[in-house]
Amino acid sequence: MQKIILPAPKNIHxxxxxxxxxxxxxxxxxxxxxxxxxxxxxxxxxxLPGEALPDFREPAIVYRENxxxxxxxxxxxxxxxxxxARPSRAALSENDLAFREHALPLSHSYQKYEDLYLVDxxxxxxGYAEDVQPLVIDxxxxxxxxxxxxxxxxxxxxxxxxxxxxRSILAIDTWTHIFxxxxxxxxxxxxxxxxxxxxxxxLFKLKILATAMYEGTQVLESSSVVKIGRNCVIDPTAIIHxxxxxxxxxxxxxxxxxxxxxxxxxxxxxxxCQVMLSVVGDGAFLxxxxxxxxxxxxxxxMVAQNTCLQMCVIGRNTFIGAGSTFTDFNLIxxxxxxxxxxxxxxxANRPVLGGCVGHNCRLGSGMIxxxxxxxxxxxxxxxxxxxxxxxxxxxxxxxxxxxxxxxELHKRLYPRPGEKEHETW
Numbered sequence: 001m002q003k004i005i006l007p008a009p010k011n012i013h014x015x016x017x018x019x020x021x022x023x024x025x026x027x028x029x030x031x032x033x034x035x036x037x038x039x040x041x042x043x044x045x046x047x048l049p050g051e052a053l054p055d056f057r058e059p060a061i062v063y064r065e066n067x068x069x070x071x072x073x074x075x076x077x078x079x080x081x082x083x084x085a086r087p088s089r090a091a092l093s094e095n096d097l098a099f100r101e102h103a104l105p106l107s108h109s110y111q112k113y114e115d116l117y118l119v120d121x122x123x124x125x126x127g128y129a130e131d132v133q134p135l136v137i138d139x140x141x142x143x144x145x146x147x148x149x150x151x152x153x154x155x156x157x158x159x160x161x162x163x164x165x166x167r168s169i170l171a172i173d174t175w176t177h178i179f180x181x182x183x184x185x186x187x188x189x190x191x192x193x194x195x196x197x198x199x200x201x202x203l204f205k206l207k208i209l210a211t212a213m214y215e216g217t218q219v220l221e222s223s224s225v226v227k228i229g230r231n232c233v234i235d236p237t238a239i240i241h242x243x244x245x246x247x248x249x250x251x252x253x254x255x256x257x258x259x260x261x262x263x264x265x266x267x268x269x270x271x272x273c274q275v276m277l278s279v280v281g282d283g284a285f286l287x288x289x290x291x292x293x294x295x296x297x298x299x300x301x302m303v304a305q306n307t308c309l310q311m312c313v314i315g316r317n318t319f320i321g322a323g324s325t326f327t328d329f330n331l332i333x334x335x336x337x338x339x340x341x342x343x344x345x346x347x348a349n350r351p352v353l354g355g356c357v358g359h360n361c362r363l364g365s366g367m368i369x370x371x372x373x374x375x376x377x378x379x380x381x382x383x384x385x386x387x388x389x390x391x392x393x394x395x396x397x398x399x400x401x402x403x404x405x406x407x408e409l410h411k412r413l414y415p416r417p418g419e420k421e422h423e424t425w
Contacts, residue, residue: 001059003041005033006120007049008066012175013339014358014376014393015315016414019066019172023298023316024181026264026281029068029172036071037061040078057127064120066109066172068181070189073167077137081123084135090121090169091134098141098165102180105349106340109171119169139165144188160352164188166196173341175313175356175374176348182279182296183311187260190243194225229265247282264299278309281316295354304365312354315377320357321365328352328371338372339393348372355390360413377414 012019020030027035041061045054053062061078063069081088092099094115104110110117116134123135141163168185170177198205212222219225225242228234232246235254240246244258247265252258256273264282269275274291281299286292291308298315304322311328314320329352330336338348355369358377366383369390379394380401381387387400401410 001041001061002043002045002056003033003037004053004056004060004062005044005046006053006062006064007047007051008064009049010066010173010341011417012172012178013343014175014356014374016358016377016416022172022178023281023296024068024172024178025186026262026279026299030065032068033063033065036069036074040074053128055128056124059126060124060128062122062124064109064171067120067169068172068177068185069121069169070167070185072193073137073139073169076167077121077135078123080137081135082125084133085125087125087129087132088123088135089132090119091116091136092119092139092169093117093136096139096141097143097163098139098168098185099170101163101349102184103170103177106176106338106346107171107173108341109173120171121169137167137169139167139169141165142192144192162188164192166193174339176338176350176353178296178313179294179311179353182313183277183294186279187243187262187277191260194243235271253288298359310354311352313356315357315359315361317359318357318361318363320363321367321383323366324363324369325367326354326369328354330371336372339374358414362410378410378412380410 008019011017012022015022021028024032077090094100094117104117110119113134116136118134122132143161144164145161162184164184166189168189170181170185172178172181208219208224211224212219215222220241226240226244228246229248229250231248232250234252237254238252238256241259244261246263247267249266250263252269253271255271256269259276261275261277262279264280264284266283267280268285270286270288272289273286276293278292278295278297280297283300284297285302287305289305290303293310295309295311296313300316301314301318303309303320306322307320307324309326312326335347336350336353337345338353340346353372355373357363357375360378361375362380364381364383367381367388367390373390374393376395378396379399382400
């Protein structure tokens with residue numbers, strides 16, 4: 001079977017980069033596609049923008065390059081589509097809570113069809129055909145509470161909740177979808193699948209318990225659920241709970257706490273850091289007492305001491321200064337708004353949400369960022385009485401380095417489409 005990849009021409013704000021090149025669960029999205037589809041497809045063709053679907057006479061899977069999907073969803077979709085033996089297009093019910101609550105808000109990638117939403121994912125058993133039938137795939141969501149807080153911040157019981165699927169798919173149209181793909185449809189789903197397997201497979205549960213007993217550790221600290229790469233240096237006082245994956249050449253200092261995370265290669269987590277339900281990219285550096293909760297931190301970035309990132313997405317090669325605060329809750333109970341796939345401010349459908357910083361940014365110390373605000377790639381912000389509180393989205397033109405007379409020292413690496421001729425100011 002071959003796979004045909006349709007282009008997604010829009011860049012994702014504030015990164016100024018297409019979704020296929022952004023990292024999801026510490027992998028470029030195009031690499032996730034390759035790995036998930038490797039058991040099914042042995043050839044691929046990537047179409048150019050505006051290029052028509054080619055004529056083919058063999059089984060094929062066709063998808064848009066900004067789609068994130070996991071192995072469980074593809075297995076369910078292809079298994080049912082092959083049993084049908086007719087052209088099928090993936091569809092999601094508007095009653096599917098994981099889709100309705102997390103994938104649909106801020107996105108315009110889904111086509112409404114009666115009470116369904118059609119996804120840009122097709123299967124053709126015998127070549128291209130126009131008669132394509134919707135194939136509804138249940139994402140199998142379950143409600144998971146991740147915080148118990150005063151009820152004015154959450155539901156009647158005080159629980160902030162996510163609808164966590166066992167099968168995941170969503171279009172990466174905005175930075176909030178990266179947060180959903182990494183945390184809700186990534187780390188939370190991994191934990192849910194682990195618990196589901198424990199319930200369904202007594203032998204697997206017995207193996208987990210036996211490993212923990214043999215190693216003399218708690219179950220969540222055993223090698224069955226904490227996967228550690230090569231050449232890692234981990235202080236014995238560090239606490240690591242799984243499911244967690246740690247890459248190669250990682251250093252973890254004394255008193256660090258890591259819980260249900262993906263840690264990439266060549267990462268340095270220093271003394272007293274708290275990293276929970278987060279994805280930390282290759283080459284990242286976390287000095288002492290820096291903290292992350294439900295945050296995506298892409299490769300080769302650094303967050304300085306005493307800074308807390310909560311429900312944020314941070315791009316690559318970015319520095320965030322010490323003592324900065326990314327707030328995530330509106331003190332006045334108005335809906336949080338975020339930039340949607342058309343660039344408009346729209347209800348984010350979340351009661352709490354952190355901010356997003358693009359690639360190649362430099363942010364000074366002691367700054368306060370309001371919820372859901374974005375900083376475009378290549379921005380430099382220097383802490384000052386005028387620039388202490390970030391209350392609006394900031395573009396490259398707002399960067400402080402334009403007024404210093406040293407603009408050539410901070411190159412613009414991620415211009416907007418059509419602005420490549422303006423690499424520096």
